[in-house]
Amino acid sequence: MPKDQGLISWKELAPGMYILEPGNSKKFKTGDWRAFRPVLDKDKCIKCGMCYILCPDICYQQDQDGFFICNLFYCKGCGICAANCPKKAITMVLEEE
Amino acid sequence: MTKKFAKEVSIAVAEAVAQCKVDVISAYPITPQTHIVEHLAELVNNGELDAEYIPVESEHAAMSACIGAAATGARTFTSTSAQGLLLMYETLFIASGMRLPIVMALVNRSVSAPISIWNDHSDVMSMRDAGWIHFFAENGQQAVDLIYHAYKVAEKTLLPVAVNIDGFILSHVVEPVTFLDQNLLDKYLPPLKIKYKLDPKNPITIGAIGVPEIYTEAKKAQDEALKASYKIILQAWKDFEKLTGRKYLPVETYQMEDAEVAIVIMGSLAENAMNAVDILRAKGKKVGVVRIRLWRPFPTKDFLKAIGKVKTLCVVDRAVSHGATGGPVGIEVRSALYQSNKRPRVLNLIAGLSGRDVTKEDFVEIFEKTFETLTKKPTTPYEIYGVKE
Numbered sequence: 156m157p158k159d160q161g162l163i164s165w166k167e168l169a170p171g172m173y174i175l176e177p178g179n180s181k182k183f184k185t186g187d188w189r190a191f192r193p194v195l196d197k198d199k200c201i202k203c204g205m206c207y208i209l210c211p212d213i214c215y216q217q218d219q220d221g222f223f224i225c226n227l228f229y230c231k232g233c234g235i236c237a238a239n240c241p242k243k244a245i246t247m248v249l250e251e252e
Numbered sequence: 253m254t255k256k257f258a259k260e261v262s263i264a265v266a267e268a269v270a271q272c273k274v275d276v277i278s279a280y281p282i283t284p285q286t287h288i289v290e291h292l293a294e295l296v297n298n299g300e301l302d303a304e305y306i307p308v309e310s311e312h313a314a315m316s317a318c319i320g321a322a323a324t325g326a327r328t329f330t331s332t333s334a335q336g337l338l339l340m341y342e343t344l345f346i347a348s349g350m351r352l353p354i355v356m357a358l359v360n361r362s363v364s365a366p367i368s369i370w371n372d373h374s375d376v377m378s379m380r381d382a383g384w385i386h387f388f389a390e391n392g393q394q395a396v397d398l399i400y401h402a403y404k405v406a407e408k409t410l411l412p413v414a415v416n417i418d419g420f421i422l423s424h425v426v427e428p429v430t431f432l433d434q435n436l437l438d439k440y441l442p443p444l445k446i447k448y449k450l451d452p453k454n455p456i457t458i459g460a461i462g463v464p465e466i467y468t469e470a471k472k473a474q475d476e477a478l479k480a481s482y483k484i485i486l487q488a489w490k491d492f493e494k495l496t497g498r499k500y501l502p503v504e505t506y507q508m509e510d511a512e513v514a515i516v517i518m519g520s521l522a523e524n525a526m527n528a529v530d531i532l533r534a535k536g537k538k539v540g541v542v543r544i545r546l547w548r549p550f551p552t553k554d555f556l557k558a559i560g561k562v563k564t565l566c567v568v569d570r571a572v573s574h575g576a577t578g579g580p581v582g583i584e585v586r587s588a589l590y591q592s593n594k595r596p597r598v599l600n601l602i603a604g605l606s607g608r609d610v611t612k613e614d615f616v617e618i619f620e621k622t623f624e625t626l627t628k629k630p631t632t633p634y635e636i637y638g639v640k641e
Contacts, residue, residue, distance in 0.1 A: 160464070160465055161465060161466065161468060161469050162463075162465040162466050162469075163466065163469060164469065165468075165469035165470070165472040165473040165476070166473070168466075168469055168470060168473045169448060170351040170410050170448065170473075170477070171349065171350040171351035171352070171410070171448075171458060171474075172349075172460060172462060172466070172470040172473070173350075173448050173456050173457065173458050173460075174456060174457035174458075174460050175448065175456050177455040177456065177457075180457075
């Protein structure tokens with residue numbers, strides 16, 4: 156028998172599967188189907204913020220030192236940041252490595 | 253006394269919709285259509301009905317506009333037929349899946365090919381599994397009453413309701429009709445108040461993705477809601493009976509008390525079948541008619557009770573289910589019987605396709621054919637009645 160794979164009982168769903176809590180998509184982990192993850196080389200990084208601007212999932216946030224750091228909870232590994240980094244400071248690394 | 257009007261049924265339906273004080277009407281009137289949305293456009297244009305009339309660019313958009321409007325808590329209406337319904341098809345499932353109380357007058361007609369504008373049930377049967385509640389009217393008065401009931405039921409169940417009206421045979425025929433007194437109707441159908449709706453002050457998400465971990469639960473909840481609508485429908489009909497004395501049941505019968513054979517049918521042809529019963533009863537034949545008023549959710553218990561102790565049933569379908577084991581109603585009936593110990597013989601005829609007349613004389617012949625099956629088993633699971641060989 157396959158195990159129960161449901162998230163929630165059907166009895167607890169709002170009618171029409173409406174989501175009553177605004178902004179709860181923040182809780183949804185989109186980083187778990189990533190094949191490659193971006194790895195930043197801080198020595199090459201000039202903190203220009205191209206990765207921050209171009210990331211389609213708004214994963215990048217600036218840290219205290221001014222570096223833009225990718226939040227891997229959301230990052231789907233598309234590689235747009237790496238492809239557009241003017242200093243080639245971001246490399247895409249296979250998740251298994 | 254309530255005043256009777258001679259009205260074209262389409263016009264009467266439009267007036268009943270206007271009486272229900274709809275907020276939004278969205279329609280794409282293209283052939284084949286009816287005077288329903290035309291007349292509503294007139295009422296809005298003349299200032300007789302305070303509603304938003306959205307003339308859209310396709311039937312797909314007509315249902316989409318109803319979905320959008322209903323999601324904000326508006327009372328909505330649209331009407332279509334045949335190809336128009338098929339163009340709406342994708343959005344029909346969205347309306348029910350998102351639990352939106354949309355009411356549609358579905359004027360039943362054949363679908364192409366071959367091109368046809370005439371009446372049968374091939375359009376509605378294509379949306380059999382779309383999660384809508386379906387009523388079938390037999391005459392103009394029922395068409396009007398079922399519009400009132402549709403809003404009452406849709407808004408209590410949060411499910412869309414289709415009122416099925418036979419194209420031309422009903423839609424374009426002048427019939428005597430009475431309307432419910434506006435004050436009574438306002439009590440029967442209070443203004444729509446929906447708990448969850450699109451409102452900038454209280455944001456919610458509707459129409460979200462149903463990942464594999466939740467889609468099954470969403471469908472189970474929707475299926476249970478459709479099943480649970482049965483009781484709400486019964487209550488709506490009881491309340492209406494108290495107001496008007498007009499009684500509606502999920503399955504209605506005619507001369508079934510001692511019937512040996514019966515015809516099972518939906519829609520306006522039931523009246524011809526009942527006329528045939530009168531002819532045969534005068535000759536002492538024990539025949540009756542079982543008329544399915546509520547098609548979805550299918551009222552299995554009522555159906556099994558209605559057929560009494562008949563020995564053979566003739567299910568008269570108005571649509572072909574190509575490659576299936578019968579017509580859509582025939583399949584449903586056989587499935588319902590399998591859940592009970594009753595095993596009458598079932599003769600399944602498909603008749604009246606694309607407006608071909610099935611007269612009371614034809615129904616007399618159909619009854620005679622049904623009597624033959626008392627002694628001789630039908631040789632095919634279904635047959636197309638009256639086809640020229």
